[in-house]
Amino acid sequence: MTTHGHDLSSLGWNESFAADLPAGAVPARVARVDRGAAEVITSGGHLQAVYSAPLRRAAAEDPVALPCVGDWAALTLLAEGRHELASLLPRRTAFVRGGVRRDSRGGLSGDSQGQVLAANVDVVFVAEPSVHGGDFADLGRVERLLALAWESGAQPVVLITKADLIGEHLADLLADVAAAAPGVPLHAVSSLLGEGLEVVRSHLSGSRTAVVLGASGAGKSTLVNALAGEEVMETQQVRAGDGRGRHTTVHRELIPLAAGGLIIDTPGIRRVGLYDMSQGVDLVFSDIEELAQECRFDDCAHESEPGCAVLAALESGELPERRLASWRKLQREAQWMAGRTDARLRAEQARKWKVIHKSMRGRSRP
Structure with missing residues (x-):
């Protein structure tokens, strides 16, 4: 891989990212990650940067906060001459x-x-x-x-x-x-x-x-x-x-x-679980979503309801049985993951309130 400098705009840098860059920090794009450090690309070339303590703490609470390939980051220079990946800029996608x-x-x-x-x-x-x-x-x-x-x-x-x-x-x-x-x-x-x-x-x-x-x-x-x-x-x-x-x-x-x-x-993917789905499954199965608009009942589950346009398309051969089975499978998984995510968020919120209440009790003691 080349190690010479880059025009940041050729790496995808734009005014939107620039507006989120902390004062005094150097913009860098993550090219590769390792445990606790990343190889980043700056206007001066490729550098190794260690993760800051706040970044490590955030990642410990939620792995989504870990730096990943493609991230834009704020880079700072430490006193000993090493570079630190201080924070990530908001992700567009x-x-x-x-x-x-x-x-x-x-x-x-x-x-x-x-x-x-x-x-x-x-x-x-x-x-x-x-x-x-x-x-x-x-x-x-x-x-x-x-x-x-x-x-x-x-x-x-x-x-x-x-x-x-x-x-x-x-x-x-x-x-x-x-x-x-x-x-x-x-x-x-x-x-x-x-x-x-x-x-x-x-x-x-x-x-x-x-x-x-x-x-x-x-x-x-x-x-x-x-x-x-x-x-x-x-x-x-x-x-x-x-x-x-x-x-x-x-x-x-x-x-x-x-x-x-x-x-x-990327490495080969053997198993990919769905995560925080809002419209992804619906967009993949837009043909089934369009058929569902013609069902007699708005809450049709496409199982055995009368007037179900999806089942009618299945019976006529317009909709392959494999595709309907795949839609059902991904819908179930998306709903299951949504329930797990809600439960995790509730548990995290409960832990935060527990810490706050404990702190308040400590302050109120004489």
Whole structure:
């Protein structure tokens, strides 16, 4: 990676961020994170910065407050010559996954706290390989990642990678993915052959930032290297017997591209829980939401109610059974996470009041 200086505007710096920068601080964009420290990019080049005590305390209470790749930060110089990441500037967008997982009995478990995978991104590239482990693209995974992408505030774009491997079935696959991603740009890409790269670059004009998300073996790092025109990401080869794809990224990193724009590569995602959903699921399943407007009852659950337009579309074949099942699954998970989040917020509020009351009792004693 280059270490020379950068024009901050080429990294996405603008007046909005400048207005939030504390007096005397230096603006820096987080390129890579480690425990307790981060590699940041400033106008003078790349630096290592340790986290300030207030930042560590905030992150201990809520992992979402941890610095992540793409963040803009306020940097200060310590007396001993080291740089300190004093605080984060407000995020314009954030791709956050929840801590939800499935237990041994198939139920939902985990906590309600999230993890920010990338911040201040303009585009979320959902990379899904045309063929992975002998199977065609996983539409359910595409829908899940799209829900989080919409919720982040960025523009989702679906990329069918390794498009050269599927041959004559590509058109059918694109049609299936398009039905699972209404209103989302969809492109077929072959990084090895250089096909589709220009249309991908068109989403990165100026100083726009994109993050590439997908499963291990989806060709994310190969795509990033092709866009950069050089090997910018360290990769590891496939391990025999476990099915992990070739060129598997081992860390998240922000890469400024010579042709303009920035891109964040990410490790393969095995399980992504929903987090703090408001409209993400509804936008992914806008076709079902539109059908629901025609149901006889406003509170129709689309289970067995008379006059249900969703069930009618299912029976006629207009709506695939797989898609309705996926919608129900993500709706249940979003509602479960909302309940967990509410419970956590109530518990945190109760703890704060307990501390306040204890302090007040101490002051009132003679």
